[in-house]
Amino acid sequence: MTNEKSNVKESIFRESKVKAPLMLDARYLRENLEAVEARLKSRGEGVDLSGFRQLDERRRELLQQSESLKALRNKVTEEISRLKDKSQAEGQKAQMREVSQQIKGLDESLRQVEEELQNFLLTVPNIPNPTTPVGRSEADNVVARTWGEPGNYSFAPKPHWEIGEELGILDFERGAKLTGARFTLYKGQGARLERALINFMLDLHTQEHNYIEMLPPFMVNRESMTGTGQLPKFEDDLFHLEGVDYFLIPTAEVPITNIHRSEILKGSDLPISYVAYTPCFRKEAGSYGKDTRGLIRQHQFNKVELVKFTSPETSYQELEKLLGNAEEVLRRLNIPYRVVELCTGDIGFSSAKTFDIEVWLPGQNCYREISSCSNFEDFQARRAGIRFRPDEKAKPEYVHTLNGSGLAVGRTVVAVLENYQQADGTVLVPEALRPYMGGVEKIG
RNA sequence: GGAGAGAUGGCCGAGUAGGUCGAAGGCGCUCGCCUGCUAAGCGAGUAUACUGGGAAACCGGUAUCGAGGGUUCGAAUCCCUCUCUCUCCGCCA
Secondary structure: OOOOHHHOOHHHHOOOOOOOOOOOOHHHHHHHHHHHHHHHHOOOOOOOOHHHHHHHHHHHHHHHHHHHHHHHHHHHHHHHHHOOOHHHHHHHHHHHHHHHHHHHHHHHHHHHHHHHHHHHHOOOOOOOOOOOOOOOOHHHOEEEEEEOOOOOOOOOOOOHHHHHHHHOOEEHHHHHHHOOOOOOEEOOHHHHHHHHHHHHHHHHHHHHOOOEEEOOOOEEEHHHHHHHOOOOOOHHHOOEOOOOOEEEOOOOHHHHHHHHOOEEEEHHHOOEEEEEEEEEEOOOOOOOOOOOOOOOOOOEEEEEEEEEEEOOOOHHHHHHHHHHHHHHHHHHHOOOEEEEEOOOOOOOOOOOEEEEEEEEEOOOOEEEEEEEEEEOOOHHHHHHOEEEEOOOOOOOEEOEEEEEEEEEHHHHHHHHHHHOEOOOOOEEOOHHHHHHHOOOOEEO
């Protein structure tokens, strides 16, 4: 196995069709620098775009110099080719030798400037949508709606780790023995429950919500990770393989969105809706001591993910639908939840707008995130070069990409265990799930 | 892992003794004509990105024949490296 460490960096830019993708539209940026800066500021982190203008001007300057020399060379070269007697051209050849040297120098400078520009733009987050509430942190998120009533328990509801261990369906100690902290072994009906939920969700989304099922690779290359925005900024959160420059996916969003990287889609094919089950691998760096018990925060967990490619005009309608599709899972399972609209300070790097679905966990007496549904607008599409032609004749435009968990499976197990626990320590199986559990009505 | 073949436009497919090739031809597609309807037929058009000019329509420049580099006044065509695909052998779920 050969490891081309030296190629790792430049490989980001190795795209066949779209060369040097710019995250935020360079021309748009050029003309709206201040406005963009102001809007990015609402995310909380100070983004300084002042370096951009200089680099951008330098780039165009070099480009023009280089291109006019190339035009000259092309002209002279053509003249030479027309000559019958090539020996007449010695003078021109010598002159063009000189020109070619100059071009080489200019192109090298250009390459450097473009790389700088690129590296900078890759670290600039998406511009929040105007409808995203402005706020600093989680505390400023807005509850959009609540569904279901948290149940009344005649006993003190237990957290899922106690329920799972007592029923012998979750084994945290052996998970840690096999691998380490934040890994869990599911046993018997626990494993069955996880699998039932996966199938239930996939069936719901494919059969009733018209998503196309995909089963992608669970590890991807650097281009894919850059396309959706995990790289270059968040490499520390990813598991990287030794020997090959591949990463374990932190979410199916990465392989599924990248399916159409560097493609021009037909406008009539939009919206495209995919659903995929995959395991997800996350280092959870920086979350030491947080959610150390139970299934909430694992290095490996299962998720059913919804992904859409849409036209810019319809992306927010599609986001509503996607969110509704994810909510439907909890409604069918009859588990209370609420929908939260994230504020500018809390949305992810690539997102323009995000709704979280938070499920009610009686064992912990709180709502916990179980799904995150986002519209990335054209941010990922730009990075990944995903475009569409509105009409046969029309120029390609960037699509909007969206995705959302539909749902995080491990956390759904948590929700089922805690919401369906009985006084005697057993857990009822939600009715919608029974066909997927071989008719089993109760665990324990 | 060993041996060989290949990578050209939406698709198929020419082009490799370097020159006017962004690239023949066909299919598809778009517009127009024709036609009682359909089919066939005729004509025109049909890549992308960056960049200069323009309010715009549009006009000009540069680049792109898997990717990167080299030789040359000039490369789809020659040389080197890499990636991917296919065939055969080995190995393997």
